Structures are given as structure tokens and as C-alpha cells.
Amino acid sequence: MPTTPPRKPTERKRGSGVQFVYNVLRDEILSLKLAPGSPIDEVQLSQRLSTSRTPIREALVRLAGDGLVTTLPNRSTVVTNIDLLNLHAFFDAITLMYRVTTRLAAQNHRADDLPAIRARQAEFAQAVNGQDALGMIATNRDFHAAIAAAARNPYYESLFLRLLDEGRRMMRLYYSSFNDKLPQRYVVEHEEIIAAIEARDIDLSDRLARAHADQIVTQTRNMIAAERRVDISLEI
Amino acid sequence: MPTTPPRKPTERKRGSGVQFVYNVLRDEILSLKLAPGSPIDEVQLSQRLSTSRTPIREALVRLAGDGLVTTLPNRSTVVTNIDLLNLHAFFDAITLMYRVTTRLAAQNHRADDLPAIRARQAEFAQAVNGQDALGMIATNRDFHAAIAAAARNPYYESLFLRLLDEGRRMMRLYYSSFNDKLPQRYVVEHEEIIAAIEARDIDLSDRLARAHADQIVTQTRNMIAAERRVDISLEI
DNA sequence: TGCTCATTTTATGTCGACAAATAAAATACA
DNA sequence: TGTATTTTATTTGTCGACATAAAATGAGCA
Numbered sequence: 001m002p003t004t005p006p007r008k009p010t011e012r013k014r015g016s017g018v019q020f021v022y023n024v025l026r027d028e029i030l031s032l033k034l035a036p037g038s039p040i041d042e043v044q045l046s047q048r049l050s051t052s053r054t055p056i057r058e059a060l061v062r063l064a065g066d067g068l069v070t071t072l073p074n075r076s077t078v079v080t081n082i083d084l085l086n087l088h089a090f091f092d093a094i095t096l097m098y099r100v101t102t103r104l105a106a107q108n109h110r111a112d113d114l115p116a117i118r119a120r121q122a123e124f125a126q127a128v129n130g131q132d133a134l135g136m137i138a139t140n141r142d143f144h145a146a147i148a149a150a151a152r153n154p155y156y157e158s159l160f161l162r163l164l165d166e167g168r169r170m171m172r173l174y175y176s177s178f179n180d181k182l183p184q185r186y187v188v189e190h191e192e193i194i195a196a197i198e199a200r201d202i203d204l205s206d207r208l209a210r211a212h213a214d215q216i217v218t219q220t221r222n223m224i225a226a227e228r229r230v231d232i233s234l235e236i
Numbered sequence: 237m238p239t240t241p242p243r244k245p246t247e248r249k250r251g252s253g254v255q256f257v258y259n260v261l262r263d264e265i266l267s268l269k270l271a272p273g274s275p276i277d278e279v280q281l282s283q284r285l286s287t288s289r290t291p292i293r294e295a296l297v298r299l300a301g302d303g304l305v306t307t308l309p310n311r312s313t314v315v316t317n318i319d320l321l322n323l324h325a326f327f328d329a330i331t332l333m334y335r336v337t338t339r340l341a342a343q344n345h346r347a348d349d350l351p352a353i354r355a356r357q358a359e360f361a362q363a364v365n366g367q368d369a370l371g372m373i374a375t376n377r378d379f380h381a382a383i384a385a386a387a388r389n390p391y392y393e394s395l396f397l398r399l400l401d402e403g404r405r406m407m408r409l410y411y412s413s414f415n416d417k418l419p420q421r422y423v424v425e426h427e428e429i430i431a432a433i434e435a436r437d438i439d440l441s442d443r444l445a446r447a448h449a450d451q452i453v454t455q456t457r458n459m460i461a462a463e464r465r466v467d468i469s470l471e472i
Numbered sequence: 473t474g475c476t477c478a479t480t481t482t483a484t485g486t487c488g489a490c491a492a493a494t495a496a497a498a499t500a501c502a
Numbered sequence: 503t504g505t506a507t508t509t510t511a512t513t514t515g516t517c518g519a520c521a522t523a524a525a526a527t528g529a530g531c532a
Contacts, residue, residue, distance in 0.1 A: 014310070014485060014522055042514075052487045054290075057515090061294055065301025074250070074493055074514060086390065092340075093391040100332065154322065155329040159395045250492055250515060279483075288517045293485090310484060310523050 017051055021059040024049065029068050029079055030165055032172045036081035040069065067162065082170055084224070091221075094167060095213040097160040098144065102209035104151035106197045113150035114198060120146045121194060125187050136186075137171045143190060147197070167220070174223045189215070253287055257295040260285065265304050265315055266401055268408045272317035276305065303398065318406055320460070327457075330403060331449040333396040334380065338445035340387035342433045349386035350434060356382045357430060361423050372422075373407045379426060383433070403456070410459045425451070 025045075028034045040060065046053045060077055063069045071077045105113070120143040127135035141164045148157045189212045196205040261281075264270045276296065282289045296313055299305045307313045341349070356379040363371035377400045384393045425448045432441040 017486070043512095053514095054486055058293070058297055058485095061297045062301060065298060075495090076513075089389040089391060093389060096332075096336065104328075153325040153329060155325060155395060155399065159391060163391065253516070277483080289484090290516055294515095311525090312483075 017055040018058045018062075021045075021049055021051065021055050022062055025059055025063060026066075026068065029063070030168055030172075032169060034079050036079050036169070036173070039076040039078045041076070066165075068165075082166075082173060087221075087224070090163065090166065091217045093159070094163040095210070095217060097148075097156060097163055098213035099206050099209045100156050101144070101148040101151040101153075101160055102193060102197065102205045103202050104153055104156070105147045106200050106202045106205040108152040109150040109197055109200075113146070114194070117143065117146045117150065117194060117197070121187075121190050124190060128184065128187055134172070137168055140186070141165070141168055147193070150197070170220065170224075174220075174226075186212075186215070253291040254294045254298075257281075257285055257287065257291050258298055261295055261299060262302075262304065265299070266404055266408075268405060270315050272315050272405070272409070275312040275314050277312070302401075304401075318402075318409060323457075323460070326399065326402065327453045329395070330399040331446065331453060333384075333392060333399055334449035335442050335445045336392050337380070337384040337387040337389075337396055338429060338433065338441045339438050340389055340392070341383045342436050342438045342441040344388040345386040345433055345436075349382070350430070353379065353382045353386065353430060353433070357423075357426050360426060364420065364423055370408070373404055376422070377401070377404060383429070386433070403452075406456065406460075410456075410462075422448075422451070 025034070025040075034040070042053050042056050042060070045056050049056070060069055060071070064071050064077070068080055069077050070080045120139065124136065124139040124143050127139045144164060145157075145161060148160045151157065189208065193205065193208050193212065196208055261270070261276075270276070278289050278292050278296070281292050285292070296305055296307070300307050300313070304316055305313050306316045356375065360372065360375040360379050363375045380400060381393075381397060384396045387393065425444065429441065429444050429448065432444055
């Protein structure tokens with residue numbers, strides 16, 4: 001992948017400018033190519049993406065709505081940094097969303113939802129088999145996003161997507177301490193979840209989702225704790 | 237209250253323009269002064285609020301992030317209309333948020349949270365005693381928002397606020413069929429909730445919040461059903 | 473009269489520029 | 503040398519204008 005986004009100097013359809021900027025920035029933020037806390041220079045960005053400041057600003061406002069950037073009045077907007085103080089709130093919320101979306105998917109899914117979910121699961125399994133940790137994070141997100149779509153509740157879905165993105169950033173941040181032994185266990189759990197959804201077993205779906213979420217939360221916690229110990233030992 | 241917003245032709249501090257426009261539009265949308273589905277003319281708005289189109293657009297983007305307006309590409313942005321198809325999803329989500337925020341408030345509230353909550357409850361009781369239905373809706377929102385703030389989970393809080401606002405619009409929409417006998421019952425339930433939070437009784441808080449939410453959902457459902465019958469009879 | 477296509481019109485998306493506010497630098501002073 | 507104050511510079515917030523896309527209008531024709 002080239003590090004510079006694909007662009008042709010002044011050829012872009014009307015109306016796609018903002019979307020383009022939004023997508024580029026969003027991707028760079030989630031992939032930590034833009035570090036948390038780093039300031040965003042509007043002029044520099046407008047030059048890099050060869051557009052005026054107006055689409056940049058609009059994209060930034062949207063990203064601020066997503067919580068991905070923070071706008072300081074009259075000062076630079078910065079990439080929202082990951083606060084380790086509210087970790088508990090994050091884990092609590094994402095666990096609940098895992099459960100609720102899976103439950104509702106078992107209840108509300110329609111005929112063509114399952115193929116979509118299975119397709120995401122196939123990509124996930126492929127990433128795990130290929131020992132592609134970053135790919136696993138992304139495909140895991142897509143898998144659960146597909147389930148959330150089948151749950152047919154846009155309120156839960158939007159919060160869940162936001163939390164999954166936040167989790168993706170966190171995972172990337174602490175990726176260095178990943179042991180790289182990607183657990184086949186997650187693949188199995190995903191399969192069980194699919195089966196429960198297909199059987200429309202709401203209670204089982206809930207229990208599986210809860211266990212799955214606890215798994216992920218525990219591993220993430222361990223990752224962060226390990227990294228923190230390294231930080232501390234480096235500080236001293 | 238004057239129907240035109242307070243403004244002085246060209247005197248406004250730098251940076252407050254967007255916030256001002258955002259607040260005015262938000263209030264007008266939530267109070268149904270701007271009807272759901274009605275288009276928003278940027279030029280007309282810029283003249284009415286005596287500002288340029290740029291702050292208007294930025295405010296509209298923010299409102300779109302809140303789900304209060306919907307932007308149709310290359311076409312007018314319209315006030316998001318209340319879809320009665322997803323009512324089930326709405327009630328499901330708001331009930332869960334009532335429960336979760338109350339639970340967590342019981343668990344996480346600090347010393348100065350309760351006075352704030354009690355202040356909102358006093359306003360609520362006053363609105364109920366004064367048979368001020370619209371005031372009751374607004375103060376009820378603020379009461380539960382205060383509880384959500386004490387719950388110390390920004391993810392739940394933001395979703396809950398969004399749902400409460402959406403509910404406020406729905407209530408206003410069907411206000412005509414309100415019986416105007418404002419139930420003292422809600423005041424009592426609020427008092428019980430406060431007591432449970434203060435006692436840090438998580439299970440009781442959850443049960444009370446659930447019952448309270450069911451009350452509100454049931455009444456709202458009845459209101460809508462009654463109004464719908466009227467609609468149907470008018471159509472025939 | 474009714475339908476299709478060209479034209480006009482209206483409103484949005486984007487642009488470059490100016491003004492104000494904050495940060496940075498430079499100067500004055502103790 | 504260190505601190506306070508003025509000056510400069512950088513960056514954001516706002517503005518008016520132009521370009522373009524979709525809707526509204528009107529002309530042409532069957």
C-alpha cells in the first residue's frame with residue numbers, strides 16, 4: 001500500500017471531496033498513522049489532499065462528532081487521545097453492546113444476513129490462520145458489525161461501531177506487546193455465535209457473546225497491563 | 237418568549253457563531269418549531285441569524301452527527317423525521333439506557349452528584365404540580381441526564397442523551413392527545429430512584445429504572461396509538 | 473392535451489482571502 | 503541572567519463569490 005493517498009490534482013467529482021477527506025483522515029486515525037494527541041494542520045492537510053480548507057474543516061467537524069478528533073476553540077484540533085482512565089467505562093459499554101447486538105441478531109436477523117456474517121467470519125478465520133494480527137482486529141470488527149446490522153437497532157449499532165473503532169485504536173497502540181500467537185479459540189467462538197443466531201436461541205447468543213466479550217476484554221487488559229509495566233520500568 | 241432569537245446585527249464574539257447557530261437550530265428542532273421533514277434553506281437561515289453560510293453549514297454538519305438533520309447530497313438538508321417504524325428499537329434502547337445509567341449512578345456517584353440530581357427533581361416536581369406538560373418533558377430529561385452524568389460512563393451518557401432528545405420530539409409531536417392529567421406517580425418514582433442511588437443499592441436501582449422506563453414507554457405507546465387512530469379515522 | 477427534451481433557475485459544494493485570537497519570538501527592564 | 507511586555511507570526515473563524523448539480527420551467531412535437 002502506498003502511504004500517500006491516491007489522487008489526481010484537480011479531478012474529483014463535486015460532493016465527493018468531504019467524503020474523501022473524511023475517509024482518509026478516519027483511516028489514518030484508526031491505523032494510528034496519525035498519533036493520538038497529535039495536532040492536525042488544516043492548511044498542510046489541504047495541500048496534501050489538494051483541496052481547499054473548507055472540505056477539510058467539514059470532515060474535521062464530522063470526525064469530532066465521531067469522537068475521533070477534539071476541537072480546541074481557536075486552537076488546533078488534535079487527534080483524540082486514548083484515555084486509560086476511562087477504560088472501565090469502555091469495557092463495560094462494549095461488553096454490553098456485544099451482548100445486546102448478538103441477542104437482537106438472534107431475534108431479528110433475516111434471510112440474507114447470515115451469508116454476510118459468514119463472509120466476514122471467513123475473512124476473520126483467514127486472518128487468524130495467516131497470523132495477521134492487524135487483519136484479525138479489522139476483520140473481527142467487521143464480523144461483529146455485520147451482526148449488529150442484523151440486530152436492526154441503529155442506536156445500538158452506532159454506539160457499537162464507535163466502540164469497536166476505539167478498540168481498534170487501542171489494540172494498535174499496544175500491538176507491540178502482542179505475543180503473535182493468535183488464538184484459534186476466537187474462530188471457534190465466532191462459529192458458535194453464528195450457530196446460536198441461526199437457531200434464534202436468544203439466551204445462548206447472549207451467553208456466548210458475553211463470554212466472547214470477556215475474553216477480548218481480558219486479553220486487552222493484559223496487553224495494556226504488560227505494556228504499562230514496560231513503561232514504568234523504562235521511566236525508572 | 238420572543239419567537240425571533242436574540243441577536244445584534246454584527247456583534248458576536250469570534251468562535252461563538254457556530255455554537256449560537258447550533259443552539260438555535262437544535263432548540264427549534266427539538267421543540268418542533270422546525271417540523272420533521274421540513275427542508276432547511278442555508279441562505280435563508282444565514283439571513284435570519286445574520287451570519288454567513290459557513291457557520292450555518294458547520295452547525296448543520298454537527299446536527300447531522302446528532303441525527304437531528306439529514307443531509308441529502310447536492311440537495312437540501314432536512315430535519316430528520318420521526319420514523320414510527322423503528323419505534324421498537326427506540327423503546328428497547330432507551331429502556332436499557334434508563335437501567336444502565338441508573339445502575340451505574342448507584343455504583344459510581346460522588347458527593348456532589350446527589351444535590352444536582354435533587355435540584356432537577358425539584359424542577360420536575362414543580363412542572364408536574366403546575367400541570368406544565370412540556371415543562372415536565374424537559375425537566376424529566378434533565379433529571380435523567382443528571383443521573384447519567386453521575387454514572388460516569390460517557391458512552392452510555394451520549395447515547396442516552398440522544399435518545400432522550402428523540403423522545404422529547406416524539407412527545408411534542410403527540411402532545412395534542414395528552415390528557416393533561418400529569419401523573420404524580422412519576423414524581424414518586426423519581427424519589428424512589430434517588431433513594432436507591434443514595435443507598436448504592438444497584439439491584440433496586442435497576443428494578444426501579446426498569447419499571448420507570450416501562451411506565452414511560454407504555455404511556456408513549458398509548459399516546460401514539462391514540463393519535464394514530466385519529467389519523468386513520470381522518471384518512472378514511 | 474400529454475409527453476419529451478432543452479433551458480432557466482435555485483441551492484449546494486468549493487474556493488481564496490481577510491480578520492481575530494492565540495502562540496512564539498523579540499525586546500526591555502530589573 | 504531571568505522575568506515581564508511588546509511585537510511578530512501562525513492558525514483558526516468567517517466572509518463573499520464562483521462553479522456545478524438537481525429541480526423547476528418552458529418549448530417543441532405527436
